[in-house]
Amino acid sequence: MAITKDRIALTGNEAIALAMKQINPDVCAAYPITPATEIMQIFASYVADGAVDTELVAVESEHSAMSATIGACAAGARSMTATSSQGLALMWEMLYIAAGLRLPIVMPMVNRALSAPINIHCDHSDSMGARDSGWIQINSENSQEAYDNLIQAMRISEHPDVLLPSMVTFDGFIISHCMEPVETYSNEAIQEFIGAYKAPYALLDIDNPITVGAIDFHDFYFEHRRALAEPMLNTVIPVVEEIGREFGKKFGRTYELFETYKLDDAEVAIVVLGSTAGTAKVVIDELRAKGVKAGMLKIRLYRPFPYAQVAEVLKNVKAVAVLDRSDGLAGFGGPVFGEIRSALYDLPKRPITTNYVYGLGGRDVTLAHIASVYNDLLAIVSEGAPQNLVNYLGVRE
C-alpha cells in the first residue's frame, strides 16, 4: 500500500514538533531556549489539545529536563526532550548518565553558539562539546532531513543492539526558523515504522524490582564503560545503515552514514555538516560547469564516527578541506578536522588536508566563501601543501 504523503511548508522547528506529535512519546520534559523554544511550545499545544497521549513535564531548567527524561525512561516510558546551546551545556552531567544507563532517549538539538559572548545564532559548538558523552549524533542539512532523522532516531536508539540516546541536530535559525517544503507522512505510517516501545528495563515493573544507577568502583566501572563502548564500536553503524534503507523503502528517501556529492571522481573536496552543505552543492555545480572536479562529503552520522567508510570515499581525492562550524580551541583546528585526519591516516596514499573554521555565532557563509575554499584547494594541489593547516574563513583580520 502506498504511503500517504503531504507536501507542506514548515520551519525546522515546526517539522520537528510535528514529528514528535506523530511519534507520540509517553513523556516529554523540557525547558525553553532559543532557537529550540518553538519545538516544545508547539508540542505543548498538541498536549493541551489532546492530540497526543504525552505526559508533559514543565521543569525549571535543562538539567532538570534531562533528569526528568532519564527518570521517565528508566521507569519504562518512551521519553523525549529538546534543547539548544546553553541548555545542552546545562544538561552536561545528565547526558553522560542517560548514555551510561543505556536509555534510548531521543532529543532534537538545535545548533547554536555557546557563550561568551552571548549569541543566539548557529554554530556547532554545543553538540560538538557533547560528542564524547555516549550519545549518537545525527546531523541534518534541512527541515526534511531533521524530520526524517528524528523518526529514524527512534528506531536506532531503541534497537536492541544499540540502546543509546540520540540527538538529532539541525542549524539554529537557518533551518529552525526557515520555512521550506517538507514531505510529511501519516501518523499511521510513522507509528508502523517506529513500532511499540519495549523498554530495556523498567523501574515501574514492580514484579521485577531492580537497582538503577548503583555505584561502581575500580572493580566494575571499567567493565561497564567497556560495555558502553561496544555499540559505538560495532553495532550502531550497521543499524543506522539498515534503518536508513528501511526508511527509504517505506518513505522513498534512503539515508546513509553520509551523503556524497559529485565525490566519485573529485580531485578537490570539502567535508561539511549541516545546512552549509546546501550552499556547497551550488558552488560545486558552478565549478563542475567550469571543468573543476569538485566534490563534497556531508557527514550525517557524527557519533559514532564512520572512520573506515569516510576514508574509503575520500581516498582518491587529492586535497580535502574540512569545514568546522565550531572551534575546538585545541590549537589544531576544529573537531571534525581531527576526525577526518585520523580517518585518513591509515590510507597508503593520503589526501592533503586543511581546516577552515567558519560561520561562528551565525556568521553567514556565502557561495563566495565556499568558492574561495575550492580555489585554495586547487592551489594546494599544485603546490603540494597548504599555506596554513588551520584557517578562519570569513573573519575580519
Place this chain on the structure above:
Amino acid sequence: MATVANKLPGWKDLPIGGLIEKPGTSEAYKTGDWRSDRPIWDAEKCIDCKICWMYCPDSSIKLSAEGKVDGIDYMHCKGCGICAEECPKKVNAITMHPESEFHGEK
C-alpha cells in the same frame, strides 16, 4: 588482588547499563575492606546499653536473636570509631586497633 579480580565477571557478562537485577543489594557489597582501624568488642565488659548500636552509621553492630549486642559486622564496618567513642568511658567495651596488627586476618 589479581586473583580476586579474575573471579569477577567480564564486561560481556554484565547486565545492561550498570543495572542490578534485584533491589536492596547494598547489603551484599563488602565495604569492610575500606577499614584502617578495627573496633574490638569485649563481651565481658559490655553492659548491653546499645549506645554503639544506635550511633553506628553503617548498622554494623550485631544483635543476637534475643536483641543483645553481639559483636561487630566486619563485612560492613568501615572503622570510623564512633562506637568506641560513644561507648561509656567507665565501660570501655569497644577499643580501636590498627588493621596492620591483624595481618589481614578476618
